[in-house]
Amino acid sequence: MPSIFISYRRSDSQADTGRIYDRLVARFGKEAVFKDVDNIPGGVDFQKFLNRTLTACKVVLAIIGPSWLRAADKKGTRRLDDPADWVRVEIEAALQRDDVVVVPLLVGHARMPRAEELPNCLKDLAHRNSRDARPDPDFNQDMVRLIDDLAEHLAPPPVVSxxxxxxxxxxxxxxxxxxxxxxxxxxxxxxxxxxxxxxxxxxxxxxxxxxxxxxxxxxxxxxxxxxxxxxxxxxxxxxxxxxxxxxxxxxxxxxxxSDDEIDGLELPPIPPVIDGRGKVPIVSRKDLHECDISKLLFLKNIRDPDGDWSYTLNRIQKMGGSPESRAFEIYWRLTGKGANTPLAGDLMILNQHARVTHIVEMLDDEVRTTDVGYFRWVRIVWMPELDNWGKLPHQRDTLGFEPPRFGGGAAYSFTSPNFGKFHAAWDSLKAFQEHVFQQLTESTL
Known part of the structure; x- marks a missing residue:
């Protein structure tokens, strides 16, 4: 279907329109330009064909000559005031569409009509930016400008790769x-x-x-x-x-x-069954300032099926941990994958709901195996003082990168070459460790 629709009145601008049509066809091709008699096949319903063509086009050129505004029928009635006038019908239909560019094209030194000179349905035409197609010697220059404008309007939208x-x-x-x-x-x-x-x-x-x-x-x-x-x-x-x-x-x-997603599922905190291993390790409370920050080597994601915050002091106590020393048995995973990698004294960041909620210190090298999964004894060296942990900074601000989201319960080593997200954000492990320390303590080492 044509993409340029020429609306004109024969009694007003037939010769100029013919020249314009020839130039447009030379640039865009005959199939792209519509000019009534040249394009309507024999035996086709004139009205239906025009409506279908108007619907498909992208640009309507409203060619306005010296007598366009005052052209009248045999009874002296101005043609633009007749609702059945085809020039009026064409332009009115084009103005009602947001996806069509309507360009008034002035020929024969015609002037642009004022809004008050037009029927109500065409008043918007007075606000459209017009172009000129003056007689020779200016015709070629004006057509170059018009064709450049049309080429921009008709250019296909950029295809995103x-x-x-x-x-x-x-x-x-x-x-x-x-x-x-x-x-x-x-x-x-x-x-x-x-x-x-x-x-x-x-x-x-x-x-x-x-x-x-x-x-x-x-x-x-x-x-x-x-x-x-x-x-x-x-x-x-x-x-x-x-x-x-x-x-x-x-x-x-x-x-x-996936197996990783299943392997990383956290179960609700379960009171540990010591199975003859002894009670909670007897240790004193320890603060992050007392730790060797170079031991901050691991990150573990925490997932709770009920959406609750895990490892609050209240929940630690219910699990058999010590609220005083903040030592408790952390649920590792349903499987023992990576459970024995952190060594005694290593520090591990816990993150949940896109927030850093704890830094814990591994208390020993042992991994306890139960029917419900694997456990490690740890001691909290940092946790939020806020009552509402949802107000904590986003983990990207605390860590300087965005950890993997799915596979809750997974643990990551900052020294592993496979931890791509960490290495993409940080060139230096020491710089990262100092950054986290400063973010959590609001002080520098």
Whole structure:
């Protein structure tokens, strides 16, 4: 279908319109330009064809000659005042569409009509920026200018490359994960900057955000569902029977959860069964200022199926820990993966709900195995003084980078070459350790 629609009145500008049409066809091709008699096939309903063409076009050239405004019929009635006048119908239809550019094109030294000279339905035409197509010797110069304008209007929208779309999708995914199913004001400004830089349309960006939000919520729902089933199984079977493990594996596959996501599920804090190992280690309370900050080597994500803050002093006491020394047995994971990596004296950051909630010191090298998972004895050397931990700074501010979101319960070593997010943000482990110390204590080493 044509993309340029020429609206003109034969009695007013037929010769000029013919020259203009020829120049436009030479530049854009005959299929791209519509000028009534030259384009309407024989036997076709004139009105329906015009309406269909107007709907498909991107630009309407309203050619206005010296007599365009005052042209009248045999009875002396001004043609523009007739609702059935085709010039009026064409321009009125174009003005009603937001996606069509209407360009008044003045020929034969015609002037631009004022709003009060036009019917109500055409008054908006007076506010459109006009162009001239003056007689020779200025005709060629004016046509070059007009064609340049039209080429800009008709240029296809830039196609965003697939890598840029995927990069935007990745940024959206990270923002949703950071904000736990939402997009904060800060992350909204970040995404808007990416969208502008990548020249993404608003509707394209919105579609990607909706898709990623749906994926996130589905993943969260699946993890919660599996976690509750697992907790129910463990409450009645210790250890789990082989038939139960097979059923859980089928459920995992049905929920499309990876082994890492399952391996990282946190169970609700469980009062530890010491099994003859002894009671809580007898240690005194220790503060972060008393620690060797070079021992800050690990990060562990905490997930609670009920969404509660884990390892508050009240919950530690209920688990059999010591509120005085702040020593307790931390639940590692359902499996022992990495449980024996931190050594006695090493420091580990705990993060939950995108907040840094604790720094704990490993009290020994032992890993305790139970039917519900693996445990390590630790002592809190830093925890928030705020009652509402939700008001804590976002973890990206405390850590200087954004840890992985899914796989709750996973532990990461800052010295591991596989911890890509950490190494992308920090060139120096010492600088990172000093940064965290300063953020949490508001003092320098």
């Amino acid at each position: 697939q890598p840029l779309l995927e990069q935007y999708r990745q940024e959206v995914r990270l923002c949703i994960q950071e904000d736990e199913g939402e997009i904060s004001v800060f992350n909204r400004s970040v995404l808007d900057s990416f969208r502008t830089t990548f020249e993404l349309k608003s509707e394209e960006a919105a579609a990607i955000e909706a898709e990623e939000l749906q994926i996130y919520k589905a993943k969260e729902k699946a993890i919660t569902q599996y976690s509750k089933v697992l907790a129910g199984a463990l409450s009645s079977e210790k250890p789990l029977r082989e038939v139960t493990r097979r059923r859980l594996k089928r459920l995992q596959n049905a929920l499309k959860l």
